[in-house]
Amino acid sequence: MSTRARGAAKTAAIGGVVRVSFDGRPLEASPGQSVGAALTSQGITAWRATRKGERPRGLFCGIGVCFDCLLTVDGSANQRACLVEVREGMEIEGSCREDPSEETGGRA
Amino acid sequence: MTPPIVSADIAVVGAGPAGLAAAVAAAESGATVVLVDAGAQPGGQFWRHRPETVVPVPDGQGHHGWKSYLDLRARFDAARHQGLITYLPGLQVWMAQQNQPAQGDDAGFTLRTTPTVAEAASDRSAAGARTVVARRLVLCTGGYDRQLPVPGWDLPGVMAAGGIQAFIKANGILPGKRFVIAGTGPFLLPVAANIAEAGGKVLAVLESSSPTTWLPHLRAAAGVPEKALEGAEYAAVFARHRIPYRTRSIVTEVLGSGSLGADHASGVRTAKVDADGSVRPGTERVYEDVDVVGFGWGFTPQMELPLSFGVETRLDTDGSLVGVVDERQQSSVPGLYLAGEVTGVGGATLAVLEGLAAGTAAAGGSALPQKTAASEKTTARHRRFAEAMHRAHPVPPAWQDWLTPETTVCRCEEVTAGEITEARESLGARDARSLKSFTRAGMGWCQGRVCGFASACLGAGPGASPTAESLSSAAKRPLAAPVGIGELAALDADYEDPTNSLLKGDRA
Numbered sequence: 262m263s264t265r266a267r268g269a270a271k272t273a274a275i276g277g278v279v280r281v282s283f284d285g286r287p288l289e290a291s292p293g294q295s296v297g298a299a300l301t302s303q304g305i306t307a308w309r310a311t312r313k314g315e316r317p318r319g320l321f322c323g324i325g326v327c328f329d330c331l332l333t334v335d336g337s338a339n340q341r342a343c344l345v346e347v348r349e350g351m352e353i354e355g356s357c358r359e360d361p362s363e364e365t366g367g368r369a
Numbered sequence: 370m371t372p373p374i375v376s377a378d379i380a381v382v383g384a385g386p387a388g389l390a391a392a393v394a395a396a397e398s399g400a401t402v403v404l405v406d407a408g409a410q411p412g413g414q415f416w417r418h419r420p421e422t423v424v425p426v427p428d429g430q431g432h433h434g435w436k437s438y439l440d441l442r443a444r445f446d447a448a449r450h451q452g453l454i455t456y457l458p459g460l461q462v463w464m465a466q467q468n469q470p471a472q473g474d475d476a477g478f479t480l481r482t483t484p485t486v487a488e489a490a491s492d493r494s495a496a497g498a499r500t501v502v503a504r505r506l507v508l509c510t511g512g513y514d515r516q517l518p519v520p521g522w523d524l525p526g527v528m529a530a531g532g533i534q535a536f537i538k539a540n541g542i543l544p545g546k547r548f549v550i551a552g553t554g555p556f557l558l559p560v561a562a563n564i565a566e567a568g569g570k571v572l573a574v575l576e577s578s579s580p581t582t583w584l585p586h587l588r589a590a591a592g593v594p595e596k597a598l599e600g601a602e603y604a605a606v607f608a609r610h611r612i613p614y615r616t617r618s619i620v621t622e623v624l625g626s627g628s629l630g631a632d633h634a635s636g637v638r639t640a641k642v643d644a645d646g647s648v649r650p651g652t653e654r655v656y657e658d659v660d661v662v663g664f665g666w667g668f669t670p671q672m673e674l675p676l677s678f679g680v681e682t683r684l685d686t687d688g689s690l691v692g693v694v695d696e697r698q699q700s701s702v703p704g705l706y707l708a709g710e711v712t713g714v715g716g717a718t719l720a721v722l723e724g725l726a727a728g729t730a731a732a733g734g735s736a737l738p739q740k741t742a743a744s745e746k747t748t749a750r751h752r753r754f755a756e757a758m759h760r761a762h763p764v765p766p767a768w769q770d771w772l773t774p775e776t777t778v779c780r781c782e783e784v785t786a787g788e789i790t791e792a793r794e795s796l797g798a799r800d801a802r803s804l805k806s807f808t809r810a811g812m813g814w815c816q817g818r819v820c821g822f823a824s825a826c827l828g829a830g831p832g833a834s835p836t837a838e839s840l841s842s843a844a845k846r847p848l849a850a851p852v853g854i855g856e857l858a859a860l861d862a863d864y865e866d867p868t869n870s871l872l873k874g875d876r877a
Contacts, residue, residue: 293422320525
């Protein structure tokens with residue numbers, strides 16, 4: 262799926278839709294949206310697990326202060342989802358376990 | 370690699386109401402200005418709007434003082450075209466220093482910056498890091514929602530009240546469907562109004578204070594008629610959308626079960642409280658099917674840059690640590706001016722007035738700024754109003770009783786209230802700095818920005834307010850923004866560069 266996203270990279274957003282990928286899955290966002298908004302509006306409200314308690318985290322302060330919403334964008338780790346704007350072909354990776362129900366699931 | 374150097378007479382940090390005003394006033398006084406801002410476009414938090422790449426002409430809907438923004442923005446754009454203002458968006462200052470006076474005592478300041486968003490992740494062809502050198506510095510770093518921990522506040526779906534508003538303003542959509550907004554202060558009203566106007570359901574606004582606390586302060590409020598008008602607008606929105614405004618009410622717990630699962634906010638438990646914040650037994654109530662809970666307990670001024678210069682500080686009426694300034698907005702450090710929330714939380718109108726005064730003064734050297742008697746009166750009225758609001762909406766002294774030992778206080782390092790109480794009782798950690806070293810509270814990614822106030826309160830003990838020293842130790846940060854090793858290493862390169870005489874002397 263990330264191949265599809267990569268193939269679309271660098272091409273202009275068509276019809277007011279920006280195509281990105283989250284953990285390899287394709288996702289549609291609106292131009293100008295933050296990564297945090299794009300994920301949250303698709304029902305994805307947590308994309309990071311805390312180090313100690315593995316507690317899920319997503320947006321909190323929404324303005325770049327709390328660093329709770331960190332994720333990886335196009336290979337750059339520790340980016341604030343509330344501040345990064347979506348871009349066509351962007352590859353977004355969270356650090357939650359792939360499937361929270363899987364006891365043995367490794368961290369991304 | 371050493372970042373390129375940008376020099377000007379005056380550097381301004383922050384492009385919100387105060388920073389825009391300061392930059393414009395300085396440029397219109399004939400000075401050259403560099404404006405550094407973490408945001409991608411002007412406006413700051415208060416005038417945050419959809420990206421201009423998508424909505425080139427924002428209509429200002431849901432904004433207050435939008436005319437004031439448009440006026441400042443037009444003057445800002447004009448000064449940029451004249452080459453008087455160099456605008457550096459998307460950069461955060463990670464270190465600010467006073468240059469050593471090599472010749473004379475006007476050596477100025479150096480700001481080291483780093484991109485807010487990694488260049489690989491950025492859509493803008495941002496210029497990359499810059500080192501800013503200026504004779505005078507105006508810090509307009511604003512503030513953010515003050516938070517008090519409560520059981521369940523670390524669940525996804527819980528946001529800062531201002532974070533919800535920023536989400537709506539920047540994205541034009543809502544972060545959920547059914548909201549409860551809680552805390553204290555007049556700011557909860559516009560947040561709820563923004564949600565309702567964008568189509569969200571606000572189940573309740575819970576205000577820990579009571580309107581009767583307003584009565585002694587009505588004179589101050591009457592001095593600012595536009596605030597009364599704002600209040601009337603909110604009342605109309607609340608009536609139209611049937612938003613219940615419950616005073617003397619708090620969220621005692623964010624519940625995390627139900628349709629969205631245990632790992633997401635799904636409801637809140639609430640209670641009525643006495644004037645000091647003590648929960649009244651038997652007043653418990655549960656709101657179900659809530660997917661976003663917004664908290665705001667006033668604001669915390671962003672003080673790390675002023676503190677890094679050692680400016681004189683004071684405790685403001687709302688318990689916040691703020692910078693002391695003279696009538697020209699100059700701090701105790703000569704050449705360093707402060708404007709906006711860092712001199713006391715007072716809202717955008719006051720921030721603009723302070724920014725104009727700071728910019729004019731910074732550009733005019735020792736001459737008094739061209740402040741009219743009228744603008745001074747307006748400033749005084751707004752300060753009185755802000756103070757009245759602070760007195761009417763205090764952080765309830767009994768808030769620590771709402772915590773359980775398991776409640777997370779430091780979200781980054783996952784430090785609980787129990788661990789902090791233990792450090793206070795057994796190890797004698799009574800201020801934010803000792804708590805940091807014993808428990809790691811405030812040592813994570815946010816460097817205590819979120820839990821600093823609460824940790825300082827917990828260190829002071831039940832019912833007590835933190836001292837300025839404790840708040841200061843919570844807000845002092847070795848680096849004002851996270852940077853890479855490369856940027857730290859480049860500092861040495863700066864010093865080794867013999868052509869760079871301005872920077873050579875600033876090794877403290």
